[in-house]
Amino acid sequence: AAEEVASRGYLVHTLAARFQNAFVWGGLPAAFFTIVHWDPAALPFMNATILISIASFAAAATILVYATGNLGAAMGVDFGMNFFGLMLVSHASWLNGAALFVSRPLDAGGWTLGDAALLTVNGVLSMTMIVWLLLARRSPLRLKTRD
Numbered sequence: 001a002a003e004e005v006a007s008r009g010y011l012v013h014t015l016a017a018r019f020q021n022a023f024v025w026g027g028l029p030a031a032f033f034t035i036v037h038w039d040p041a042a043l044p045f046m047n048a049t050i051l052i053s054i055a056s057f058a059a060a061a062t063i064l065v066y067a068t069g070n071l072g073a074a075m076g077v078d079f080g081m082n083f084f085g086l087m088l089v090s091h092a093s094w095l096n097g098a099a100l101f102v103s104r105p106l107d108a109g110g111w112t113l114g115d116a117a118l119l120t121v122n123g124v125l126s127m128t129m130i131v132w133l134l135l136a137r138r139s140p141l142r143l144k145t146r147d
Contacts, residue, residue: 004075007033007058008065026066030058041107049116050106053123057081060127067135069146077130 007029015025034055039047061074085091090099091106104110133141 001071001075003033004061004071004078008061008074009071012062012065026059026062030055030062033058039107043107043109043111045113045116046106046111049120049123052120053127056124056127060131063131064134064143067145068143073134073143077134 011029011032012025015028019025034051037050037054039050042050057077061077064073064077065071067073086095087098087100089101089103090096091103093105093108096102133139134143135145136142
């Protein structure tokens with residue numbers, strides 16, 4: 001929740017009060033959120049995968065905050081992503097004690113460009129589907145959006 005309050009709450013609203021351009025008030029906090037997830041131990045193409053996936057999450061969370069007018073949906077998606085990544089399938093060697101399935105760490109060797117491409121597509125498509133499910137008119141999970 002603190003992550004969303006800082007990234008999508010305070011930063012977005014502070015910048016939106018000063019700038020009308022959505023690339024400034026939405027893009028700068030998303031870029032900052034993405035950069036803090038930089039992993040210097042990862043291979044360059046795996047780091048790109050991580051950053052693209054995080055950027056797609058940040059964009060999805062910002063879209064949800066804008067569409068709904070509150071942080072609730074972004075907090076829920078963030079909680080779901082963290083729960084999945086920490087409790088179900090973990091790729092973090094330093095934080096996998098509670099995971100049901102421990103996968104190869106993203107900063108370990110042995111990953112191929114094909115693996116990175118598939119993980120990137122998975123991350124972007126997952127965020128696209130989440131936004132669609134929460135905002136599409138015909139979705140059974142549609143959230144109430146602001147007028």
